[in-house]
Amino acid sequence: MESGSETQFLLNPKSGSAEEENPKPKAKPKVVVVMGPTGSGKSRLSVDLASHFPIEIINSDSMQVYKGLDVLTNKIPLEDQKGVPHHLLGIVSPDIEFTAKDFRDAAIPLIKDILSRNRVPVIVGGTNYYIQINKYLSLYASFGVLPSKLLQETAMENWGRVDNCRYNCCFICVDASLPLLDQYVEQRVDHMVDAGLLNEVYDIYNLNADYTRGLRQAIGVREFEDFLRVHLFEGQNCKEIDSTDDRHSQMSINKAGKLLKENMKEILNSSGENQLKLLLEEAIDRVKANTRRLVRRQKRRLSRLQTLFGWNIHYVDATESLLCVSNDSWTAHVVEPSVKIIRSYLNEDASLVPDSKTRSGTEGLKLIQRDLWTxxxxxxxxxxxxxxxxxxxxxxxxxxxxxxxxxxxxxxxxxxxx
Structure with missing residues (x-):
């Protein structure tokens, strides 16, 4: 969710002249960034922070920025937002490609506007590379060198480093053990199916759709394509339909749509094995597997941001809270440590902020390490x-x-x- 123009999102533009050799340092605007893998509780924490600070939330999830697929993309429902202003949430047409550049262009004026009201901008989302690529776009605009080239050379040593940010950022990562997140993914996908996930996918289904652009690239869309084709066309006794005849094909889809929505659970719960049921089960399993892979990619990106670019990321461990599903545990292990970090950051008292390598809350609880590469x-x-x-x-x-x-x-x- 980044947006684009010539405006630099994270980097301060290089300016100054010979007459300004020692200008007085200007304090950078303060921005809180809540990161973490899918299922860790980022949205929940961001809303809870509003009880302690005057905040407004800027969504930075690359799929939640689009209109539609509210269940599939796990948008926070209006009632769970508890009156906290949310920006860049469900505002973009699903057929439009909303790039990192686009996010940058949208986020900068939002941050400026929020700060003008003496409120704290809180950027929340799992698409952490958006923030990093904003840095890359700015550097490319300034020096004309591709990030891919710099990543192979020593010249990239200072690229993407927090020291170069145009904002004074406080990074908080809500994390949890990998097995627990995998278990959450399994449960969440099953819940999404019950809540109408396939109905949402049907609503944006198109025979000749480009699944590499816009909302259709979200995990949980393409995985159902084989099932939808068989159910929509064979269910209408259309053994073969020329995919180039868009009008004929779309009419068949429209006729079968109501039947699909009514028979969805019946197909899943039917006894015995049939092609439709197998295709549907395989699609659901692929959604789960691809989401688990996403969790691993998100964790690796966070690690790179810290090790390669020196980002001072403060981790709060939600493992115990998610295991016991207790509001008291969530408050003690996730909310309170985060509040302490942010309060110290806003007061510029670094001595009160836990070391970035320390997992606040359940510090003695080690995240279970698993083989991620074989x-x-x-x-x-x-x-x-x-x-x-x-x-x-x-x-x-x-x-x-x-x-x-x-x-x-x-x-x-x-x-x-x-």
């Missing part, structure tokens, strides 16, 4: 590739995999793929 390949599922031992174990437990293994055993072909 490559596994499931021949039974069409040579599907899994990354990391934990993801492999999760895949082996999914319904689609178990059913395929069962079928292979019955047919005597299990040994050939084992």
């Amino acid at each position: 490559r596994y390949e499931c021949k039974a599922c069409g040579n599907r590739v899994l990354r990391g031992a934990h993801e492999w174990e999760q895949h082996k437990q999914c319904r689609g995999h178990r059913k395929r293994i069962s079928s292979l055993r019955k047919s005597g072909n299990f040994c050939s793929v084992e």
Whole structure:
């Protein structure tokens, strides 16, 4: 969610002349950034912070910026916003590509406006690379060198560093153990299905859609394409439809739409095995697997921001709070440490801010380390590739995999793929 123009989002423009050799340093505007992987509780924390500070929230999730798919993108419902102003949430047409440059252009005036009202801008979202790429855009505009080239040279040593920010940022990362986040992903996708996820996907489904642009690139859209094609067309006894005949194809989709929404749960809960049910289960499993991969990418990006660019990220560990699902635990282990960090940051008392490597709250609780890199390949599922031992174990437990293994055993072909 970055936006673009010639305005630099994070970097202060290089200015000055020979007459201004020692200008008086100007205090940078203060901005709080709440980061963290999917499912850690970023939105919840940001709203809770409003009980302690006069804040306004700027959404920086790359999919939540679009209109539609509220269930799939997990937008915070209006009733859960508790009156806290939210910006850049569900405002962009789903067919438009909203780039990092676009986010930058939209965020800068918002930050300025919020600060003018003596309120604290809080940028919240999982798309952490947006903030980093704002830095890259600014540097490219200033020096004309591509980030990809600089990343291979020593010249990039100071690129993307917080010292170069045009804002004085306080970075808070809500984190949790990987197995717990994987479990949350499983539960959240199932809940989304019950809440009408497929109905949302159907509403933006189009035969010849570009799934690399706009809202359709969100995890949870493309995964259902095979199921939708079979259900919408074969369900209408249309064995073959020329995909170039958009009018004919779209009419068939419209006719089958009502049937899809009514029979969604019936297909999932039907007894026995049939093509539609298998396709639907496989799609749901792919959504879960791709979301787990997203969690791992988000964690790696956060690590890079700290190790490569020296970002002083303050971690709060939500593991215990998410395990016990207690408001008291959430307040004690996530909200209170975050409030302490931000209050110290606003008062410029660095001595009160925990070290960035310290996990506030449950400091003694170590995040479970798992193998994130080993490559596994499931021949039974069409040579599907899994990354990391934990993801492999999760895949082996999914319904689609178990059913395929069962079928292979019955047919005597299990040994050939084992």
